[in-house]
Amino acid sequence: MLKRSIIFLILIIAAAFISGSFAIYNLKSKSSHHEFMVNNGTWRVNPSMDLKTPKQRALIAIIGLFALRESEVVYFTAVDDSDGNPLSSTHDYILSGSIPEARYWSYTLYGEDDFLIPNEQKLYGYNGNTIQYMPQDSLNPEIHVSGQLSYTIEISSEEKERNWLPSGNNKQLALTLRLYNPSPEVYQNLETIPLPEITRIK
Amino acid sequence: MKRLIIYGLSFILLCIGFYHATIYAIPYYVYGKFHKTMVTQRGLDVNEFSFIMAPDESSRLVVKPNPDFAYASAFFDLSDGPVKLVGSMPDSTYWSIALYKPNTINFYIKNDMQYKSNALDLTLGHQDSDLKVDISSPVIKGFILIRLLIKDRNQTVQDLMMSHLQTLSIDKI
Numbered sequence: 001m002l003k004r005s006i007i008f009l010i011l012i013i014a015a016a017f018i019s020g021s022f023a024i025y026n027l028k029s030k031s032s033h034h035e036f037m038v039n040n041g042t043w044r045v046n047p048s049m050d051l052k053t054p055k056q057r058a059l060i061a062i063i064g065l066f067a068l069r070e071s072e073v074v075y076f077t078a079v080d081d082s083d084g085n086p087l088s089s090t091h092d093y094i095l096s097g098s099i100p101e102a103r104y105w106s107y108t109l110y111g112e113d114d115f116l117i118p119n120e121q122k123l124y125g126y127n128g129n130t131i132q133y134m135p136q137d138s139l140n141p142e143i144h145v146s147g148q149l150s151y152t153i154e155i156s157s158e159e160k161e162r163n164w165l166p167s168g169n170n171k172q173l174a175l176t177l178r179l180y181n182p183s184p185e186v187y188q189n190l191e192t193i194p195l196p197e198i199t200r201i202k
Numbered sequence: 203m204k205r206l207i208i209y210g211l212s213f214i215l216l217c218i219g220f221y222h223a224t225i226y227a228i229p230y231y232v233y234g235k236f237h238k239t240m241v242t243q244r245g246l247d248v249n250e251f252s253f254i255m256a257p258d259e260s261s262r263l264v265v266k267p268n269p270d271f272a273y274a275s276a277f278f279d280l281s282d283g284p285v286k287l288v289g290s291m292p293d294s295t296y297w298s299i300a301l302y303k304p305n306t307i308n309f310y311i312k313n314d315m316q317y318k319s320n321a322l323d324l325t326l327g328h329q330d331s332d333l334k335v336d337i338s339s340p341v342i343k344g345f346i347l348i349r350l351l352i353k354d355r356n357q358t359v360q361d362l363m364m365s366h367l368q369t370l371s372i373d374k375i
Binding site: 007022024118 | 216222268354
């Protein structure tokens with residue numbers, strides 16, 4: 001009887017440890033993100049933030065605690081460049097985009113720990129008020145979106161002159177594009193609206 | 203042999219059970235950890251606001267903070283009945299009020315354009331309360347997060363935004 005109780009106790013402890021570890025590993029894996037998100041190029045977005053399933057709640061609690069419903073904000077996230085390679089501070093990237101259709105929008109860069117990356121200049125992101133737009137008359141035809149102001153953001157561990165996002169020393173970077181009160185077209189075309197390419201330049 | 207099969211099946215069932223229990227418990231654990239830090243390290247009481255101006259690299263309480271915002275947050279408690287949320291918000295920038303359950307579900311969100319006035323005077327009560335309230339909460343205890351967009355990083359603007367947030371309070375009715 002005692003022997004059987006000990007075996008069951010060991011089974012319970014082993015099951016708790018193995019299952020708990022697997023649950024956390026599974027949540028942090030890319031496949032879990034893909035389960036709830038749709039892709040738009042290298043960007044991923046969660047089309048429904050109602051958090052009705054326990055797994056979705058657990059995932060958002062880990063990667064974006066206190067995120068808002070999609071009716072208020074649409075969160076696009078990129079952890080890979082446009083060629084599908086993980087964003088890392090060992091490389092430099094250039095992000096080329098136009099003004100998203102939203103009341104307020106911002107790009108924020110996070111380190112592998114999902115927090116803001118330390119830097120002396122305290123540059124963590126850009127929004128419509130802080131970004132420097134490219135002069136209209138010198139637009140690069142390749143990145144110009146007709147009739148719209150455009151911009152480039154440089155992600156690098158070394159200082160850049162314009163729209164620099166310091167990447168510090170991180171094996172994995174995550175870029176978040178927030179669209180507050182986006183236009184109805186954004187909701188209808190989450191997988192196709194034009195979003196910036198993230199190109200590795202070094 | 204029979205015993206081995208019983209042990210094996212028990213182990214598999216336990217694994218499935220613990221897996222789902224872990225997934226279910228994670229939001230409560232993350233929220234509980236955040237709550238404990240706010241209460242023990244920052245001395246925050248229930249129905250009392252704390253403020254954060256434009257998070258930076260030292261802000262490590264909640265993952266993926268937005269550095270463009272100032273935040274006012276509070277743990278609400280409706281055990282003693284409905285409460286009143288009052289304050290004076292700015293009229294020149296985005297702000298919003300979001301309420302969360304302890305399992306981190308955002309059950310209420312409204313922004314400045316959806317309120318009739320920047321002078322906040324909202325009643326918050328449990329959904330089973332007899333009183334008619336502006337915000338009906340499905341939980342007795344939860345979390346309020348007020349976001350305020352800082353359009354300009356200069357000190358004068360930041361001071362002005364903070365002065366607005368500091369007018370916020372949760373009062374008994």
